[in-house]
Amino acid sequence: MQVEVISSVNEACSGKLQHRTAIVVDVLRATTTIATALAAGASCVIPAETVQDAKQLTKEGDLAGGDRFCRQISGFSYGNSPGQYRGKQIEGKRIILTTSNGTRALCKAMRADHIIAASLLNAEACAQLAWELRRDVVILCAGSRDSFALEDGLCAGLLVHCLRQHDRSGMLQVDDFGSAMEALYRNKANVIMETLAQSQTGKKLLRLGQREDIVSCSQINVLQAVPYLNGGSLIQRLPGTIAQTAAPLC
Template identity: 55%
Template sequence: MQVEVISSVNEASQARFHHKTAIVVDVLRAGSTIVTALAAGAEAIIPVETVMEAKAAQQQGDLLGGERFCRKISGFDLGNSPDEYETTTVRNRRIILTTTNGTRALQKSARADYVLTAALMNAAACAHAALALRRDVVILCAGYNDAFAAEDGYGAGLLLERMMQAGINALELDDFAIAMLGFYRSRSSAALDTLASGSTGKRLLKLGLQRDIEACAAVDIYKDVPVLQGEKLVLLTR
């Protein structure tokens, strides 16, 4: 099984995903928010790129969620903090979600046979799901403003580690995947510090959002794996 890691949305072309399993990693914060919302009982997440698309897609009973430049969008029901999505507010509700990077990454990878969403909090479950789908894997780091984000590389490395721990010895990693696996292994016990010290983490800290970083630094607390079905994310059932 071949596994490659793409450093950011800007580096990804849709052709690279054909006949493969894509795993979109956006640790701070969309991936973590999506996992949390579906684990809390949300019916589905509808990822869209723009605020206008989000408002146009909203139906009666739907919640609008999202951020721009780390801040909740004016007039939306929810921002992009995982803790906002843990409550009964989201249970059995559809959520229309637009974020700066994560939703773009999901749309860029949509031509893959399967598109999964990963964060630190569901890494083991997502790694096992990807192996079970028996396709070559492309891990797409969402990044920030078309640039690489350290926390997503760390998440990619964690996914690779969990895939290897599953006993699959025939993984063929590309050069960037090898580098991200090494990055994760060098800081495997320092998830919170890694997230807080990156550029995205520093932006969140300046906005007083330390709790978001702490929530997103939790490792393997969920067994839930979001998968893109058509235009919506739901929980993978296999």
């Protein structure tokens, strides 16, 4: 199995995604928020690339949420803080979500055979599902303002680290950027929250008084469910449930 890590959404091209499993990462905060909402019982999360798309997709009873550059979108009842997507009001709801980078990355990944949204909260489960899907893997870091974001690289490194746990026969081939991210994760494994707080987006959230978001996004492997894109909607999927008819290992 080959594993490639793409540093930001700007670097993604469809040729790198075809016939693969794409794991999209936007730790601060879209993919953390998506995992949190599904764990809280949302029926699905629908990623929308633009605010206008989000408005058009939102029907009665849905929740529309998102941000642009860390700030809640005017007219939307929810922002992009994971803490907003817990509790009874989320149960059974369709969430329409549009964010600065994460939902754009999900839309860009559409050419892949399988699309997963990963965060630190569910990285191990995402790696397990990706392993079971038996395709080469592309980890697409959403980044921030078209550039690499430290927290996404950290999560990419954790994903590579987790994939390696499954690789008992040494078949995993990780590209140079993936190896660098794995080393980043190993160096920072004991200071995850501090690392998020020192990232450019982390600093911005701190300036905006959103320290709680950084705490929420720093938890490692606390969720088992994987947001899996199915016909435009992210639904919860559990690893360990793949049919035995999967394609042979690439």
